[in-house]
Each structure stands twice: as structure tokens, then as C-alpha cells.
Amino acid sequence: MAAISFDVKRTGITVSLPAVMQSATGGRREVAVCSGTVEQALNGLIEAFPDLLPRLLTEQKQIHRFVNVYLDDEDVRFLQGLDTPVLPGQQLTILSAIAGG
Amino acid sequence: MITENIERSISEPPGSVLTSAELQRYARRVGTLGVVDDDVVEVSNLQRQVSHGQSTLQMAKVDSARQRMADLNPYHQVVDGSDSFTTRYLVNDACFLLHRPYVWGSVFQFHGQASVFCTPAGPCYRRLYPEPPPPQFAPSCEEGGVFGAVCATVASVVHDVVEVRSTRSVPADSHSPVRTISATELAGRLARRRAGEDDAPGKSPPPIHRDGDRRLLQGRHPVRGCGPGSFAGQLRGQPPQGRRARLGERRRTPAPWLLRRRPSAGSRIKPEIEEGVA
Numbered sequence: 313m314a315a316i317s318f319d320v321k322r323t324g325i326t327v328s329l330p331a332v333m334q335s336a337t338g339g340r341r342e343v344a345v346c347s348g349t350v351e352q353a354l355n356g357l358i359e360a361f362p363d364l365l366p367r368l369l370t371e372q373k374q375i376h377r378f379v380n381v382y383l384d385d386e387d388v389r390f391l392q393g394l395d396t397p398v399l400p401g402q403q404l405t406i407l408s409a410i411a412g413g
Numbered sequence: 414m415i416t417e418n419i420e421r422s423i424s425e426p427p428g429s430v431l432t433s434a435e436l437q438r439y440a441r442r443v444g445t446l447g448v449v450d451d452d453v454v455e456v457s458n459l460q461r462q463v464s465h466g467q468s469t470l471q472m473a474k475v476d477s478a479r480q481r482m483a484d485l486n487p488y489h490q491v492v493d494g495s496d497s498f499t500t501r502y503l504v505n506d507a508c509f510l511l512h513r514p515y516v517w518g519s520v521f522q523f524h525g526q527a528s529v530f531c532t533p534a535g536p537c538y539r540r541l542y543p544e545p546p547p548p549q550f551a552p553s554c555e556e557g558g559v560f561g562a563v564c565a566t567v568a569s570v571v572h573d574v575v576e577v578r579s580t581r582s583v584p585a586d587s588h589s590p591v592r593t594i595s596a597t598e599l600a601g602r603l604a605r606r607r608a609g610e611d612d613a614p615g616k617s618p619p620p621i622h623r624d625g626d627r628r629l630l631q632g633r634h635p636v637r638g639c640g641p642g643s644f645a646g647q648l649r650g651q652p653p654q655g656r657r658a659r660l661g662e663r664r665r666t667p668a669p670w671l672l673r674r675r676p677s678a679g680s681r682i683k684p685e686i687e688e689g690v691a
Contacts, residue, residue, distance in 0.1 A: 331522050332552070332557075341598070376546070377543040378542045379546075407593065408546065409551055411497070411548075411552065413494045413501075413518070413519050
């Protein structure tokens with residue numbers, strides 16, 4: 313849980329997780345990680361919760377095509393992908409395709 | 414399943430039966446409206462038979478009514494509340510190829526997503542989620558559970574979209590975001606979507622690989638929806654198993670279930686509420 317032991321407002325960002333991933337985070341809906349790039353943020357997330365790895369990234373370390381990562385409300389695929397800079401105070405939102413209807 | 418309420422009504426005999434209420438109902442897109450009438454429009458009809466007008470005098474009333482309804486609401490709206498990725502991609506592709514807006518809603522436990530795709534300048538569902546997730550990462554309602562009120566909320570959002578689209582002119586370049594609904598947080602988010610270059614009018618379609626997709630989806634969802642015990646399986650003559658075989662027993666269960674979750678080998682989702690009593 314080292315990933316959440318710093319001051320989020322100064323150095324960190326908040327990652328909001330979809331319900332289907334919350335079983336991998338012990339029920340946490342939001343996790344604070346270090347700012348930097350999207351890739352670094354996701355790596356921080358996976359470091360804290362290793363079960364998220366197969367749900368988020370492919371074996372080639374790309375974001376799954378059924379998962380979308382938004383920086384504030386913009387899909388990072390339309391920014392710079394995993395290299396998109398993430399500034400302190402910004403929010404990352406992960407959405408995943410859901411099956412139910 | 415989020416299902417659209419489809420009403421059929423036959424108006425007979427003619428005259429003022431086709432009232433403003435029925436016109437309004439049609440304008441609100443409640444479903445199919447059938448009209449049986451052997452009369453023609455006369456001036457004396459106009460003070461009460463609001464579906465006709467001066468411009469349709471002497472026209473058969475059925476034609477006049479059809480013209481008026483088409484003038485009110487020419488849309489045939491596709492609404493998808495399916496719980497199968499195969500269906501979802503199929504409906505999306507059909508809408509894309511037919512240039513019809515595709516209104517969609519989906520649910521999981523206490524959460525939902527809704528949006529509209531295939532608008533003239535907007536992306537299609539494949540742009541949002543190009544591939545379906547493997548089953549263990551996208552449990553069905555049966556496996557993961559779903560909160561009934563969330564279905565109603567998502568259905569309301571879907572109907573809002575349908576009604577807005579069918580009663581107001583929507584700018585061609587409007588992009589509806591994905592609306593997320595969460596019953597646990599009493600708040601939703603709007604996530605912007607972008608059309609790819611291929612979505613622009615006149616450009617090539619997004620990657621739709623008809624047979625390839627079918628194989629892909631069948632491989633990813635080998636049992637659900639079509640295997641033994643499923644409804645589709647029963648249609649093919651396979652004996653009912655599991656849930657449907659236990660349906661009688663389930664009906665005798667005294668306490669109502671707020672959220673039911675059934676264990677599945679493929680599901681790694683742990684229930685937040687095991688057996689809440691409503």
C-alpha cells in the first residue's frame with residue numbers, strides 16, 4: 313500500500329477504477345498513485361495491486377482494447393497514449409466494457 | 414435485459430379514435446401504431462381528428478395519418494440493451510452500415526454505461542471497445558449480479574436519448590459522451606469519446622470482420638448464451654440445466670433477493686452483497 317502513503321494533492325493523482333476491477337483492489341474504487349505519465353501511473357497501480365495487471369495490460373504492455381483510460385474526461389489514446397503526461401491533481405478514470413444488459 | 418416497451422395498437426373504427434393522445438404516443442416513440450380506416454379526410458373531420466389537415470383533404474385517412482406521423486417522427490430507433498457482446502457488435506455493425514443511430518446501455522452490479530453511437534459524425538461501438546473482454550473480466554448479470562434500480566436508471570437514460578433524438582433535431586456533429594451511472598456513489602461521469610478518422614462521412618468503415626468477429630466472439634464466450642442449459646440451448650432441444658431447471662424451486666424461495674450472484678468457474682468477482690433482503 314506504499315502507493316497511497318503520500319500527499320495526493322501535492323504529488324499524486326487519483327485513479328478511479330471500474331466495478332469489474334474492484335475485486336482486484338480489495339473493493340477500492342479509487343487509488344492514489346504518483347504522477348508522471350499514464351504508464352507510470354498504471355505501473356504504480358499494478359505494483360500496489362498485482363491482480364490488476366492482466367485486466368489492464370496485454371502481454372505487450374499495451375492497454376487492453378476493451379479497457380479505456382481517461383485523463384480527466386479525455387481518452388488517452390487520443391492524447392499520447394501511455395506516454396501522456398499526468399500532472400498532480402489530475403484524475404485518471406478507467407472504464408471497462410461490461411457485459412450485462 | 415433492458416427492454417424497450419413495444420406497444421401495438423390498432424385504431425378501429427375510424428374518425429376521432431386516432432386522437433391527439435395516440436399521436437403523442439407515436440411522437441414519443443412508444444412503438445408501432447396500426448390504423449384501420451376506409452374513410453377519406455373531409456373538412457368536417459379537422460376540428461377533432463388532429464392527424465389530418467387541409468393539405469390532406471380527400472386523401473385516404475390511413476395515408477394522411479401515416480404522413481402526419483412520419484412528419485412528427487420519421488425515426489426508427491435502434492435501442493440495444495443486450496447482455497451479449499456478440500449481439501452488441503452485430504447490432505452496432507448493422508447500424509453503422511445502415512447509417513442509423515445506435516442507442517446502447519449496459520449494466521453490471523451497481524453500475525451502468527450508456528451512450529449513442531453511429532451518429533453522422535460520431536464513433537461506433539467498436540471505437541469505444543474494439544474487442545470484447547474475456548468472460549472472466551466481464552461477468553454476466555447472472556454471474557456478477559445486477560441491482561434492479563440500476564437497470565431502470567440506465568433504461569431511463571437510454572429513453573432520454575431516444576426521445577431527444579426522435580423529437581428534436583440533433584446537430585450532425587454532436588458527440589454524446591459515454592455516461593456512467595453508479596448507484597453506490599450517486600454520481601455518474603461523462604467520458605468523452607472521439608470519432609476516428611475512419612468514422613467521418615464518406616470514409617471507409619471501421620474494421621468489421623464479419624466471420625472473423627464471429628469466430629473471435631465464439632472463442633471468447635464459448636458457453637455463455639448458447640451452451641447446454643442456456644435459453645438458446647433449449648431452443649436447440651438441449652435439456653434445461655442449472656438456473657432454468659431450478660426455476661420452480663427458486664419461485665418457492667420465501668425471501669426476496671436484492672442481489673443474486675451465482676458462482677461460476679470463470680468468474681473472479683466477489684459479491685459485495687451476498688443475500689440482501691429487500
